[in-house]
Amino acid sequence: MSIQKKFPDVHWVWKGAISFVYEVHPRIVVKVPKSSDFEREQFLKELRIYEIFSQHPPCSSIVQCFFYADNGIFLEYMRDVTLCSRIQNNHTRDLESSVVTKVEKLEPLPLRKKWMNDLAQAVAFLESLNLAHGDLRPENVLLDRDRLKLADFDCTAEIGTDFEACMAPYGRLLNSDEQDQGRRGTSGVLGPRTEQFALGSLYYLINYGFEVYGDRCLTEDPKEHGRKVVELLQNLEFPKLDGDPLLDKIIGKCWHNKYATIGELAASTETLLLGRNNCRETEAKNPCTPRWRVVMGRIIRGLWKPFRSWCDFVLGRTSQTTKPEVASGGELDGHSRGGMGQKTQNNLADVSSKKTFCQNLEKCGLLQMLASGEPEQLGFTIEWSRHSTG
Structure with a gap:
């Protein structure tokens, strides 16, 4: 079975210096190393860094890794490419x-x-x-x-x-x-x-x-x-x-x-x-601000932090690290061992489910198939910035 038939939702979206990047979900990509010894060595260096990251609470300003293996790193999909492109535009x-x-x-x-x-x-x-x-x-x-x-x-x-x-x-x-x-x-x-x-x-x-x-x-x-x-x-x-x-x-x-x-x-x-x-200072310096608006603003700001913490708890946004564990099979959100289902497109709400999703893809043989040849050899055509509009 061809890779496109087994994994119809996988798309080639980027060609980097040492790796090829494939979209596996609108919010997740996987980096797969190129085949030369130098590129492979550089890829393994990055893999070791993500292993270090996995032992610490994540940094919100670093692209998050959901799961990694020897031949692939699953990352959050930053859909608008690079700062370089943004400035040049x-x-x-x-x-x-x-x-x-x-x-x-x-x-x-x-x-x-x-x-x-x-x-x-x-x-x-x-x-x-x-x-x-x-x-x-x-x-x-x-x-x-x-x-x-x-x-x-x-x-x-x-x-x-x-x-x-x-x-x-x-x-x-x-x-x-x-x-x-x-x-x-x-x-x-x-x-x-x-x-x-x-x-x-x-x-x-x-x-x-x-x-x-x-x-x-x-x-x-x-x-x-x-x-x-x-x-x-x-x-x-x-x-x-x-x-x-x-x-x-x-x-x-x-x-x-x-x-x-x-x-x-x-x-x-x-x-x-x-x-x-500094909203309070602004309000105090502006005598035209109605008193009721000042009071309501302070109430809302006071309630926002605990409300946000409650939302984080409900949505599973914890600081737990993601380690390279192997999932135990089964199906997740419509994704069977044979391929990717449609139900997951809107159902990967937290890091834990994304990690399991990526593990299942690895168990289905995705990384092994992607590493078996260049994207063109596997039948892929590059699709730059699939989600960069809107």
């Missing part, structure tokens, strides 16, 4: 030089602040596990509508490990004044310095609408532009920051290694969101 480039000539729009300021904090919280979570992501760039930041999460952990390693994936403007080479960090011309080692620098450049991208020096050509030959950027960053020469002063201050501190830890940076970005909770 918001600006215009000169095709010859690749210079950004016009920023059509910036994302709303509250959303930009939230994204900054989400990224900091994700990297701070890694730091709490003595890990550094090691490849922080917009292609590894995924979006689902306006929700942002960090993904792709094949370069993630312990703090103090050599920094290998150093790509400007999200990594920089050390200069002669940084002997304490490593030898000049090298990338040094992974740690708060490397991670906050990358975050600073991501924050610049989010708030300015283009990459560092992406709005100008620094050399006569556009092909030499990238080399010039590397040189400028090595010498700690950055573009002028003339946007929101509060956000610019954070970007500048990241670029100049002013945060002792990423946890300290995360505490700083968290303050960006405090304005959402």
Whole structure:
């Protein structure tokens, strides 16, 4: 039986550097490694990171893993691809030089602040596990509508490990004044310095609408532009920051290694969101606000937190970790051992059921079949962003 007949709801949706990604449900994808030794080795690195994650309460700013096996990782489906694509859709480039000539729009300021904090919280979570992501760039930041999460952990390693994936403007080479960090011309080692620098450049991208020096050509030959950027960053020469002063201050501190830890940076970005909770001050300063509205607002805010906790309990949103256990067969929500049923399309409400769902697919032989050949050989045609509209 062909894979399409046995698993008619499986679709090929992405081709990554080391893996192919298949949708198995509108809210779940599975990453399957490519066949070469290097790609397989990198995939196993990411697998080990998810094994570490499984031993801790999940971080809401990291793409969640529901289940993993030696030849596949089941993850939540971030349906709008990457931060890179989102930003590129918001600006215009000169095709010859690749210079950004016009920023059509910036994302709303509250959303930009939230994204900054989400990224900091994700990297701070890694730091709490003595890990550094090691490849922080917009292609590894995924979006689902306006929700942002960090993904792709094949370069993630312990703090103090050599920094290998150093790509400007999200990594920089050390200069002669940084002997304490490593030898000049090298990338040094992974740690708060490397991670906050990358975050600073991501924050610049989010708030300015283009990459560092992406709005100008620094050399006569556009092909030499990238080399010039590397040189400028090595010498700690950055573009002028003339946007929101509060956000610019954070970007500048990241670029100049002013945060002792990423946890300290995360505490700083968290303050960006405090304005959402200052309703009482706003009400007090606004004498035109009717008294009944002030009172009702306070009552609603007081009741919201326990109500949300009750909802989380009812829906099974706990902090329990998901470990790679093997399910004991049977059917789940219309999914038999022979394939996928239709009833599950709207019936995967919590992590536990999603985990069991993924385990059943693995037991049905899905991962083995997907690993048996390239997607085209298996009869798949790539379906980019199947759920990215609406």
